[in-house]
Amino acid sequence: MRKIIYLSFICLSIWMISCAPDGYEKTQFGIKAAVDSTEIEVQFFSPEIVRIIKSKQGFNFEKKSLSVIKSPEAQLLKINKTDQLIIVKSDALQLTLDLVSGKIEFADLNGNELLAEKEAGSRFTPFDDAGKAGFTVKQAFALENDEALYGLGQIQNGKLMQRGQTLEMKNSNLNITIPYFYSSKGYALYWDNYAVNTFVDNDEETSFEAIGDCADYYFMYSGIGTKAVAQMRDLTGQAPMMPLWTFGYWQSKERYKTQDELVNVLKEYRKLQVPIDGMIQDWQYWGKDSMWNAMTWKPIEYPNPKVMADQVHGMNGHLMVVAWPGFGPLTKQYKEFESKGMLINFDTWPPNGGVKPYDVYNPEARDIYWDYLNKGVFSIGTDAWWLDSTEPDHINVKESDFVEPTFLGSYQSVSNAFSLEHTKGIYDHQRETTSEKRVYILTRSSFAGQQRNGANSWSGDTGSSWENLGKQIPAAVNFSLSGIPYWNADIGGFFAGRYNKDGGAKNPEYQELYVRWAQFGALTPMMRSHGTDIPREIYQFGKRGDWAFDAIEKMIKLRYRMLPYLYSTAWQVTSNSGSFMYALPLLFPDDKKVADLNDEYVFGQSLLVTPVIKPMYTGKNNDKVFSNFSKTHSRRIYLPAGTEWFDFWTGEKLAGGQEINREAPIDLIPLYVKAGSILPWGPEVQYASEKKWDDLEIRIYPGADGEFTLYEDEGDNYNYEKGAYSTISFKWDDAQQTLSISDRKGEFSGMLSERQFRLVLVNSISGTGLDENTAVRTVTYIGKALSEKL
Known part of the structure; x- marks a missing residue:
């Protein structure tokens, strides 16, 4: 009876809209209209x-977004009708709806x-979604030819730049797909x-085309790219603070096989006095594949995981x-x-293990899931989570797998949001369990909104090659541009077996690749060494x-x-x-030379990073591997226009808008600092919290006004x-050549009352x-404003 009443209400609403004097209806948040057989809501x-929501008239559906958590808000809108057009103006943009087309x-x-929708660009093709009536929904737009x-x-x-291609947007080991794009015209x-x-x-x-009940998209007008990212976060949620220690160095491999092995790696780092904060325990600590992910510990190899x-904590380390x-x-x-009935009945990793996802x-x-994870793993003192295979892996694929039921409908209708919901479960439950440890999740997949779950995504099981190293840069900045700030990659690439026949970690070719990947990794949100085939510990x-x-x-x-x-x-x-990682077109939209520059990026507010992504010092001659450092080679670099740049390593000041050749010795990544930057330089430490920041070097790069907030x-x-x-x-x-330091705002337990800058x-x-460098001036700061002319 309820369904009959609801359908009658829908039909009445459609009749009211079609019979409205102007052909549309004003609503609390915009307008509604019915055009031909399509309902349109703004x-x-x-x-x-x-x-914008478009659906077939009379089709009964209810949608609650998994990604968008913001609610619509009443605006001061000016609505006018001219002939067949409805024009709606907010304080920032105007929208035109054609009541005929x-x-x-x-x-x-x-x-x-x-942006304009393509004429007749909305299409609804009936589709049987595992017995539920639905559609294959398509929405097409007409873009300008020179639009990036x-x-x-x-x-x-x-x-x-992502023009001129057809992509299957399906989350997989190496690809994280988010149906979002930003245009050089300043909208997303x-x-x-x-x-x-x-x-x-x-x-x-x-x-875009996919199965669904409706066409549902958000148009965001920012004018500049950095604001577009902020708008996406406004829609889908903000990223919480990660723990300080997570910004240190992480060591991992596939895999540490006993608790003693893992602990001894950390002991060796401490003995060598190489800084480190995170140790990672990979798979099969639980036993055989039939016991896959049991969240228990093998008694011989891990007799006492607590x-x-x-022991890790006793050495000022942390355990993931x-x-x-x-x-x-x-x-x-x-x-x-x-x-x-809470398993999804298809095969996931490992092969032939009978393993099913929940x-x-x-x-x-x-x-x-959390109840088992909390009792079996979190309770021993685990500090962070590696949630692997969050696409998830799908093996022995059958067509029937995609119509498997889930709590929210067929698997095929929600598959790309698997990682979003999985990480949500861990984040929400750990927050409920304790507030003493911030949630930190490493995950192989992601989706729009996942930043709010304390997740850092990595780029999957990449092959160890120079080509794959180069691909990481545009992959990372496009991911960040899509609204999710935390990203990293396996330093050295995951699959490195091709280098084993020539010495593995002692193979000069692999060493050069690994060094360059480590230089890139040091300037990403997480610096993490991991892979199979070759152990990656520094020694x-x-x-x-x-x-x-x-x-x-x-x-x-440096990290x-x-x-x-x-x-x-x-x-x-x-x-x-x-x-953390900005595509250059977001920050330099007027510089056409950076529009498709795929091997540089800006890290934070100030640092232009130009990784070396080709071999310079090693190779093979008659199948014999060699290294040759007799000559220092260079990398071609473009310095974006509109500012001056300082070479981080030499202090040389260079004009923007030019290409240069920069020498790149094996131990150096070309790195530039924007004029006007203020860079706080921390103490040399063995782990992140070893020393308080009571004696910071503050580097000032003159040539423009600038500011920085120390948190x-x-x-x-x-x-x-x-x-x-x-x-x-x-x-x-x-x-004025003057640095002003503000009054300190806020306080916390253990805060420094006095310090040196x-x-x-x-x-x-x-x-x-x-x-460390010789200071122009050293000042004592007690939380009160200072001004120093340098």
Whole structure:
């Protein structure tokens, strides 16, 4: 009876709209209209963000977004009708709806077109979704030929600009697909759909197509790219603060096989005095594949996992432990999930193990998952999670697999959101369990909104090659541009077996690749060594004094000296929707030379990173591997226009808008700092929290005005959400050559009441490289404003 009443209400609504004098209806958040057999609703979420929903008339459906958590908001809208057009203006943009064709166009307030739907661009083709009536839904747009598009998640195709291609947008080991793009015209679009999508961009159209109940997309007008990222976060949620220690160095491999092996690796790092914070326990600590992911510990190899965690903590390290979404048939979890109909009945990793994934979309199933994980793994003192195979792996694929039921409908209708829901379960439950440890999740997949779950995605099981190293850069910045700030890659690539016949970690060819990958990894949100075939601990590459060892150690030390910069950037991510890795077109939209520059990026506010992605010093001659450092080779670099740049290593000042050749010795990554930058330089430490920041070097790069906010808190709890943190703002007035330091804002337990700032004005003889520099002036700071002319 209820369904009959509801359908009658829908029919009445359609009749009211079609009979309305102007052919449309004003609503609290926008307008509704019926055009031919399509219902169209326009909802404003802010003056700059508008949602478009198109559905077939009379089709009964209910949609609650998995990604979008923002609600529509009433706006001051001006609505006018001229002939067959409805024009809706907010304070930031205008939307035009054609009441004859149903076509929607977006423009700025001056009438300059931003985006238009293609004529007859909305299509609904009936589709039987596992017995449920639905559609294959398509929405097509008409873009300008010279318009650049970025985003779409982490697509490892080596492209920065994502025009002129057809993509199956399906999450997999190496690709993280997010149906979002940003245009060089200053707008972005998010297609809110969780099925496998087809993205098409050609001379005819730009479109998304997937199964679904409706066409549902968000148009966001920012004018500049950094604001577009902020709008996506506004829609889908903010990223919480990660623990301070997670910005240190991580060591992993596939895999440590006993608790003693893992502990001894950390002991060796401490003995060598190479900085490290994180140790990672990979798979099969639970036993055979039939016991896959049992969340228990093999009694011989791991006789007391709590002692293992305690030993790691005793050496000022932290422990990350892997967990998977699939369970072997002999595990307690498998049996419980099976009895409650909470398994998705297809094969996942490992092959021939009978392993099935649990229904991550079911809140009760997520409760059960955490209960086992908490008792078996978190209780021993685990600090962070490695959630592997979160696409998830799908093997022995059958067509029937895709119509398997989940709590939210067929698997095919929600498959791309698997990682989002899985990480949500861990994040929510750990937050409920304790506030003393911030949730930190390493995950192989992602989806729009996953940043709110404390997740850092990695780029999957990459092959160890120079080509794959190069692909990481555009993949990372497009992923970040899609709204998710935390990303990393296996340093050295995952599959490295091709180098084993020539010595593995002692193979000069692999050593050069690994060193260059480590240089890139040091300038990403997480610096993590991992892979199979070849062990990756620093001492596997030689000893101190050997070129590979020394080059790796140099990058680890660089990472630790940058901790104040990294942690303050993390605060900008959390509090101001900032990013760690910026595609150059977002920051330099007027410089056409960076529009498709795929091998450089900006890290944080200030650093231009130009990784070396080709071999320079090693190779093969008659199948014999060699290294040759008799000549220093160079890398071609473009310095974006509109600012001056300082060479980080030499202090040389260079004009933007030019190409240069920069020498790239094996132990150096070309790195440039934007004029006007203020860079806090931390102490040399063995782990992130070893020393307080009571004697920071503050590097000032003159040539433009600049500012920087130093952020500090207790390091690893959620008291910052209650206001337990402090910020200190630094401002550089270039004309007056004066640095102003603000009053400290906020406080927290253990906060420094007095400290030294050593002020360094960067030039060719001061403020360069890793080492501490002679200060122009040292000031004592007690939380009160200071001004120093340098």
